[in-house]
Amino acid sequence: MAKADIQLRGRSYSIACAPGQESRIEALSKQLDARVNQIAGAVGDIGDERLLLITALALLDELDSARRSAPGSAASEARAAEALLKAASRITSLAERMESGS
Template sequence: MAQVEIEIGGRRHELTCRDGEEDRLRLLGRLVDAKIGDVSRAIGKASEARELLLTALLLADELDEARNAAAKGRIEEAQRITAMERCAEKLESIAMRLEKPGENA
């Protein structure tokens, strides 16, 4: 296990993570620290607990929006595939009619 030190809201925290995950944990720490900085600037003086709560809610909101966007993208992709399949079926039908002798005269 690896030890990582991150700083969030001006406080240093020692965390343990799996070997090789140190950079990822540092990145996540920087993201949380930036978001808590945004919250602190927006609401002014507040308790650390309140800042952390609002930061967690903002991050949860961003995650929810990202999940919804991903789901919408999957739905749109499925609709495009369905439309392409219908087009392919129509093309196959047309091709079959054109291939039948004596019917295209």
């Protein structure tokens, strides 16, 4: 097992990871550190544990929003189906008008 050396809020950690993933873990930890510091700036110093909890919840909220709006999600499929039904209705209406000579 490989290890990635990261820093979070000025503290160093050695994290076990799959071989070859060290640089990815280090890059992700820099993003996490930036997000934690951003939240700390907004809410003040409420302790590392709570800052990490709030950061984790914020990241999960963003992930959930991204999943909901991603192609193939149930919401996007429902929007696509609704758009197709509306288009089909308009096409049917146009075809009926053309057949009746209007």
